[in-house]
Amino acid sequence: MSEQPPATAPVRKRRFTWIRAAGDRVPTAWFAAIGTGAFLIATAAFGGLATAAQPPLAHLKPGTTHVDDMRSLTIERAVLIDELPGSGTTPEDGERVLAIVVDVENNWDQPIRATGPGSVQESFSVTGLDEPSSGARMDDATIGPTLQPGVPAQLVYTWAVDADAYAAGDTVTVMLDDMTLYTATFVSRGSGWQDPTPSATMTLTVKDVGAGVDQEDGDDG
Amino acid sequence: MTADTQAPPGAPAAPPAAASVSGAGHLPRWAAWTIGIACIAVAWFVALATPGEEQIQAPFRVPAAIGEAAIGRNLAVTFTDIRRASEVSASGWTADGNWLVVDLEAEAVTTEIGTSIQYAKLELDGMQFDASERPPSFAKDGALEVGIPREGSFAFELPDGLDAGDGRIELALNNITPELDSMIVLSFDLGDVESMDQTELLATGWVGP
Amino acid sequence: MGGPVTRWWRSNALALGAIVVLVPATYAAMSWNEWSSVLQNSASRAVTLQPGDEIEYAGATVGPATAEFTQLPDMPPRTRVVTVTLHIDPGDPPITCSPLPLREVGGLERQWDARDDLGREWDPDIQTFCDSEAEGAYDLLLDYLVPEDVSGPFAVEVKSVEGWPEFVSAVVEP
Numbered sequence: 251m252s253e254q255p256p257a258t259a260p261v262r263k264r265r266f267t268w269i270r271a272a273g274d275r276v277p278t279a280w281f282a283a284i285g286t287g288a289f290l291i292a293t294a295a296f297g298g299l300a301t302a303a304q305p306p307l308a309h310l311k312p313g314t315t316h317v318d319d320m321r322s323l324t325i326e327r328a329v330l331i332d333e334l335p336g337s338g339t340t341p342e343d344g345e346r347v348l349a350i351v352v353d354v355e356n357n358w359d360q361p362i363r364a365t366g367p368g369s370v371q372e373s374f375s376v377t378g379l380d381e382p383s384s385g386a387r388m389d390d391a392t393i394g395p396t397l398q399p400g401v402p403a404q405l406v407y408t409w410a411v412d413a414d415a416y417a418a419g420d421t422v423t424v425m426l427d428d429m430t431l432y433t434a435t436f437v438s439r440g441s442g443w444q445d446p447t448p449s450a451t452m453t454l455t456v457k458d459v460g461a462g463v464d465q466e467d468g469d470d471g
Numbered sequence: 472m473t474a475d476t477q478a479p480p481g482a483p484a485a486p487p488a489a490a491s492v493s494g495a496g497h498l499p500r501w502a503a504w505t506i507g508i509a510c511i512a513v514a515w516f517v518a519l520a521t522p523g524e525e526q527i528q529a530p531f532r533v534p535a536a537i538g539e540a541a542i543g544r545n546l547a548v549t550f551t552d553i554r555r556a557s558e559v560s561a562s563g564w565t566a567d568g569n570w571l572v573v574d575l576e577a578e579a580v581t582t583e584i585g586t587s588i589q590y591a592k593l594e595l596d597g598m599q600f601d602a603s604e605r606p607p608s609f610a611k612d613g614a615l616e617v618g619i620p621r622e623g624s625f626a627f628e629l630p631d632g633l634d635a636g637d638g639r640i641e642l643a644l645n646n647i648t649p650e651l652d653s654m655i656v657l658s659f660d661l662g663d664v665e666s667m668d669q670t671e672l673l674a675t676g677w678v679g680p
Numbered sequence: 681m682g683g684p685v686t687r688w689w690r691s692n693a694l695a696l697g698a699i700v701v702l703v704p705a706t707y708a709a710m711s712w713n714e715w716s717s718v719l720q721n722s723a724s725r726a727v728t729l730q731p732g733d734e735i736e737y738a739g740a741t742v743g744p745a746t747a748e749f750t751q752l753p754d755m756p757p758r759t760r761v762v763t764v765t766l767h768i769d770p771g772d773p774p775i776t777c778s779p780l781p782l783r784e785v786g787g788l789e790r791q792w793d794a795r796d797d798l799g800r801e802w803d804p805d806i807q808t809f810c811d812s813e814a815e816g817a818y819d820l821l822l823d824y825l826v827p828e829d830v831s832g833p834f835a836v837e838v839k840s841v842e843g844w845p846e847f848v849s850a851v852v853e854p
Binding site for chain 3: 616679
Binding site for chain 2: 359360361387389390392395396398399400401
């Protein structure tokens with residue numbers, strides 16, 4: 251210190267000594283509280299710490315297409331039927347099949363599966379029901395089909411439900427989700443769609459076709 | 472260099488010029504810096520030339536042409552035909568669309584245990600298509616045998632309106648990990664492929680007499 | 681220039697010697713450590729069985745093995761069928777083995793799987809796998825479909841978990 255030019259020493263003393271003096275006077279335990287208070291005051295500048303309210307979900311009319319980067323999905327109809335051979339779902343005694351017919355087109359540049367992880371099935375859900383027990387093509391009854399990029403297809407997703415759980419005229423609410431594309435970089439490879447985030451809802455009226463005039467055509471599915 | 476200047480006066484001191492050339496145990500400063508910078512430059516070029524992750528794990532691509540056998544490590548394929556159709560049928564199944572069908576004969580080379588063509592993809596126009604699992608075809612029943620060729624077809628369903636572009640059909644044994652194994656690649660121009668109204672897929676089976 | 685250089689070598693001789701010995705030794709030790717458990721727990725060591733001989737393996741007597749070229753109704757053109765008969769006298773507990781491949785001796789060392797879709801008349805007494813409940817000796821009858829330009833000799837590989845790391849490579853000349 252003795253070798254430094256004398257001009258800087260007094261300046262330093264004048265600028266910062268008072269901080270040290272003031273800091274010495276505040277009890278150490280108070281620093282935590284003062285810091286927390288300062289942080290909370292700062293967060294008020296951008297809305298506070300409470301979770302932001304979700305934007306309201308769009309409500310779509312049946313037959314409207316829900317488009318996102320992964321697929322364009324149009325829910326056509328919901329049908330209650332005694333059994334639907336070829337769909338992959340076999341109801342037991344006391345059960346019937348709830349079928350939802352959808353038109354899908356793959357908007358991505360790689361094939362997407364209709365059922366399974368990262369599939370079209372994960373991009374929508376029916377309130378009150380788990381994952382569909384099966385998904386199949388309407389035209390040739392291929393179970394668990396793969397959707398090629400840009401090629402539209404009509405699929406039917408089916409659940410086995412208790413016979414008295416649904417009746418004609420009941421409504422089902424379908425939640426339509428946006429999915430995000432993730433590309434694996436470190437341990438695994440490839441890309442896939444994950445993270446369904448609800449972005450729209452649709453209410454369908456269930457039609458009861460009894461024993462089923464509305465059957466799938468196609469060979470021994 | 473400091474050692475030279477501090478050497479005891481009585482010791483045989485090499486002339487400074489000779490010291491800088493022959494080294495005398497110490498590298499002159501300019502030489503050390505030059506060698507160091509040269510090493511960094513060479514390392515930079517080596518890093519540029521080192522294959523990336525993708526190339527290190529890339530499959531070994533074997534180019535194929537219609538009518539010629541393409542032989543990989545455990546997969547040998549001879550493509551016999553490629554065509555497009557707006558309606559395809561196979562053993563009672565039929566479908567409309569923009570279909571690309573390729574006929575081939577395939578056999579295993581060294582071992583047939585658990586060997587089948589599980590990876591069958593078409594790269595076209597920046598998009599990737601899987602061989603369709605809808606019809607009975609090699610995609611569903613592709614078990615191969617050593618030395619005994621089996622014939623069949625793959626069908627690819629393309630979007631309407633896709634009529635041109637450079638495409639590659641890629642076949643490999645393993646779907647989960649096709650890297651570091653052979654992959655048979657057939658390159659073609661979609662615009663040159665003959666197109667017809669209706670076509671049949673080859674029934675999967677042994678090559679006839 | 682000679683002086684300081686040889687001085688460096690001499691003063692570091694012990695360390696350099698240690699490197700020359702320890703680096704290969706470390707590599708060898710690590711290799712052996714990793715590979716020994718893999719090789720020990722798989723069929724990695726072949727015990728060759730000549731035609732007509734028999735051998736003790738996994739508590740059973742394996743052999744003799746014979747083979748011949750046959751014709752079966754459902755075989756495709758330009759192929760041959762190699763039918764292998766392998767006699768097994770099971771020990772206690774009876775030997776079990778994984779499916780027996782047929783391997784070409786020499787050449788490309790190709791290997792084929794046994795098949796049962798060639799139209800052989802069904803016979804309940806034909807065994808195609810090691811019977812874990814066998815009471816006495818039995819014969820395995822295995823059909824392999826090979827291209828017609830293949831002539832042998834072949835080796836039928838008998839691999840049993842109890843016999844690891846050894847397996848029997850029974851040579852046959854149809």
